Amino acid sequence: xxxxxxxxxRSYFTSATGYIFMSFFLIMxxxxxxxxxxxSGNPNYNLVLSSIxxxxxxxxxxxxxxxxxxxxxxxxxxxxxxxxLRLSGLVLGKxxxxxxxxxxxxxxxxxxxxxxxLFGTLPVGEVLGGYMGYFLxxxxxxxxxxxxxxxxxxxxxxxxxxFATLLLLLLMDGIKQALPIDRTSSIVFVGILVVGxxxxxxxSIRNIYVSAGxxxxxxxxxxxxxxxxxxxxxxxxxxxxxxxxxxxxxxxFAMGIFDLSAVVYYITFAAAFLFLTIQMIEKRRWS
Amino acid sequence: MIEVKNLTKRYGQHVAVDHxxxxxxxxxxxxxxxxxxxxxSTTMNIITGxxxxxxxxxxxxxxxxxxxxQEAKKKIGxxxxxxxxxxxxxxxxxxxxxxxxxxxxxxxxxxTLYKVMELVKIKDMRKRLIKNLSKGYKQRVGLAQALIGKxxxxxxxxxxxxxxxxxxxxxRNLIKGLGNDHTIILSSHILSEVSAVCDRVIIIDKGxxxxxxxxxxxxxxxSQSNRFxxxxxxxxxxxxxxxxxIEGVKFAEAQRVREQGTCDFLVESHDExxxxxxxxxxxxxxxxxxxxxxxxxxxxxxxxxxxTSQQKGGATYVSDxx
Numbered sequence: 361x362x363x364x365x366x367x368x369x370r371s372y373f374t375s376a377t378g379y380i381f382m383s384f385f386l387i388m389x390x391x392x393x394x395x396x397x398x399x400s401g402n403p404n405y406n407l408v409l410s411s412i413x414x415x416x417x418x419x420x421x422x423x424x425x426x427x428x429x430x431x432x433x434x435x436x437x438x439x440x441x442x443x444x445l446r447l448s449g450l451v452l453g454k455x456x457x458x459x460x461x462x463x464x465x466x467x468x469x470x471x472x473x474x475x476x477x478l479f480g481t482l483p484v485g486e487v488l489g490g491y492m493g494y495f496l497x498x499x500x501x502x503x504x505x506x507x508x509x510x511x512x513x514x515x516x517x518x519x520x521x522x523f524a525t526l527l528l529l530l531l532m533d534g535i536k537q538a539l540p541i542d543r544t545s546s547i548v549f550v551g552i553l554v555v556g557x558x559x560x561x562x563x564s565i566r567n568i569y570v571s572a573g574x575x576x577x578x579x580x581x582x583x584x585x586x587x588x589x590x591x592x593x594x595x596x597x598x599x600x601x602x603x604x605x606x607x608x609x610x611x612x613f614a615m616g617i618f619d620l621s622a623v624v625y626y627i628t629f630a631a632a633f634l635f636l637t638i639q640m641i642e643k644r645r646w647s
Numbered sequence: 648m649i650e651v652k653n654l655t656k657r658y659g660q661h662v663a664v665d666h667x668x669x670x671x672x673x674x675x676x677x678x679x680x681x682x683x684x685x686x687x688s689t690t691m692n693i694i695t696g697x698x699x700x701x702x703x704x705x706x707x708x709x710x711x712x713x714x715x716x717q718e719a720k721k722k723i724g725x726x727x728x729x730x731x732x733x734x735x736x737x738x739x740x741x742x743x744x745x746x747x748x749x750x751x752x753x754x755x756x757x758x759t760l761y762k763v764m765e766l767v768k769i770k771d772m773r774k775r776l777i778k779n780l781s782k783g784y785k786q787r788v789g790l791a792q793a794l795i796g797k798x799x800x801x802x803x804x805x806x807x808x809x810x811x812x813x814x815x816x817x818x819r820n821l822i823k824g825l826g827n828d829h830t831i832i833l834s835s836h837i838l839s840e841v842s843a844v845c846d847r848v849i850i851i852d853k854g855x856x857x858x859x860x861x862x863x864x865x866x867x868x869x870s871q872s873n874r875f876x877x878x879x880x881x882x883x884x885x886x887x888x889x890x891x892x893i894e895g896v897k898f899a900e901a902q903r904v905r906e907q908g909t910c911d912f913l914v915e916s917h918d919e920x921x922x923x924x925x926x927x928x929x930x931x932x933x934x935x936x937x938x939x940x941x942x943x944x945x946x947x948x949x950x951x952x953x954x955t956s957q958q959k960g961g962a963t964y965v966s967d968x969x
Binding site: 362363364366367371374375434435436437438439440441442443444445446645646647 | 658692695696697698699716717718720721723725727729731732733734735736744745747748749750792
């Protein structure tokens with residue numbers, strides 16, 4: 361894992377990628393810092409961090425697009441997959457390399473709150489919390505980017521798909537409010553989820569009976585739940601998408617609240633995508 | 648050392664490798680021969696654990712590649728068709744990285760590196776970026792990569808592709824030398840290469856093994872083909888008629904005129920009949936001097952036709968030639 365980490369991290373700086381990411385991130389955060397903190401004389405640095413979540417939208421695809429897609433394209437995966445190396449080590453090595461680049465850049469922005477402490481009072485606890493939340497948010501985004509990079513051997517496709525996915529995640533909170541909360545549409549939504557899940561299972565194992573069985577079980581469960589307590593369905597769509605809302609949890613950090621459940625949520629979220637990445641690579645060997 | 652049993656790989660409807668069985672003994676050099684798309688690379692990719700088989704098992708030194716991948720992979724050095732090189736690294740950085748992922752002990756790292764670089768003669772290039780190397784040197788770095796970690800088994804997918812003739816000879820000798828303490832499978836298009844290096848040849852066509860023998864036996868079998876190239880001075884049609892009148896000629900055809908006043912002919916006789924002497928007297932009688940006579944070198948395609956047609960009873964061979 362360490363070897364992979366070293367190689368990946370170095371290659372950020374032997375190519376332009378690392379420099380592009382860092383300079384882009386630092387310039388944008390500098391601009392926001394100047395406008396929000398310096399010009400208007402506001403010591404709350406968390407406002408800057410909240411404003412630059414959008415930067416991750418472009419920044420994360422830059423650092424994740426290449427990670428696995430390029431290995432496949434250059435056929436160097438034939439080296440790493442035939443070496444006595446665990447798949448988890450490979451994926452984690454790459455993940456931590458991207459995370460380290462992101463963390464390093466974030467550390468450099470630390471100069472900005474330090475400047476605030478020189479000329480005013482910085483709400484230290486809140487800013488540290490904000491940094492932590494921002495780092496965790498980035499960690500999740502990088503895990504998503506890494507996963508998408510494992511799906512294709514084209515960097516550009518990986519970058520665009522990652523960008524679109526992250527955009528959707530960030531816009532989720534706005535879209536959520538427009539979703540219907542009445543019972544009928546909720547039931548339809550759950551039904552679609554069940555069908556979608558069994559279709560997914562069908563496409564991965566190609567067994568019509570198993571996937572049909574899962575769909576049947578799903579529908580029966582839906583019926584039982586309906587008979588037991590109809591109100592569970594109310595607003596289920598909003599709750600479902602809310603669960604995926606990375607940004608909502610970040611906001612509590614930005615307000616200076618250290619929310620342990622949110623930390624666990626972020627780590628679980630990232631871990632789930634890393635697991636999916638490993639599965640994806642494993643699956644490709646079989647197809 | 649390598650035990651392949653009932654190996655099958657399907658891509659949807661397409662069968663890339665079709666129930667392949669073979670074993671390679673310790674210290675043996677085995678050549679995989681086959682046209683493009685015959686399933687050579689797929690078989691190699693399965694043996695090295697890069698992809699999984701649909702059916703069948705691969706065992707390296709008794710270790711199943713799927714059940715004990717870490718241990719089995721430690722025993723294998725793999726040079727794929729396209730050397731797996733990171734273009735943004737220097738040769739030394741790259742080989743150091745390979746040492747690390749192949750778990751070469753830190754103390755031995757330097758020694759291993761220099762030994763391997765010496766062996767494939769890339770020492771002078773060690774500070775160069777891989778992307779700036781020529782194809783031949785890239786191939787050598789790929790070979791160096793496969794040798795790191797002292798693997799007992801080497802799988803080399805077309806190791807001499809893209810090299811100049813001098814390098815080809817060097818690499819062949821290197822492989823021969825490695826054969827003393829390694830078990831090697833290499834694939835190739837080129838028959839002469841395989842016969843120069845290998846103890847045994849396995850011919851693969853359409854995912855199936857069609858022949859497996861020593862190079863000598865194989866070429867003896869192949870040289871039974873009685874095809875000649877003749878250059879005869881004289882009128883084309885009459886010469887052709889004369890050739891066809893000789894007993895034992897199965898097939899004769901006039902080809903292009905390469906020299907003024909002569910014509911080239913392709914002649915094939917029935918098996919176990921030597922028509923060369925009779926041909927000479929027939930021509931000298933008519934005063935059509937034979938300027939050249941040589942037996943045709945069999946191309947790989949011919950061998951395939953021969954091998955596959957032998958299985959079907961030899962019916963298709965002649966008609967396919969025309």
